[in-house]
Amino acid sequence: GWQAKRSLASKISSSEIDVCYEKARAAGALGGKIAGAGGGGFLYLVVPPENQAAVRAALSEMVDVAVAYEPRGARLLSVIQE
DSSP, X not given: OHHHHHHHOTTSSOHXXXXXXHHHHHHTOOEEEEEXXXXXXXXXXXXXXXXXXXXXXXXTTSOOOOOOOOTXXXXXXXXXXX
């Protein structure tokens, strides 16, 4: 996925993101995804609980934003009627 997507567009990643991704994979991340504007934004990583401390240490220069898995997926929370 990652390598194939990078081959489609030169600005889909940056050398900084590539280095962070490789560090995360070496520390135990299973994979990742870039979201946001081209050439930057967020790097989401899938990391088993037993590897999270190692990945955080490997990427200590980055901002760590914890997210939670939602087993029900996206859902509508409210509707504004006009």
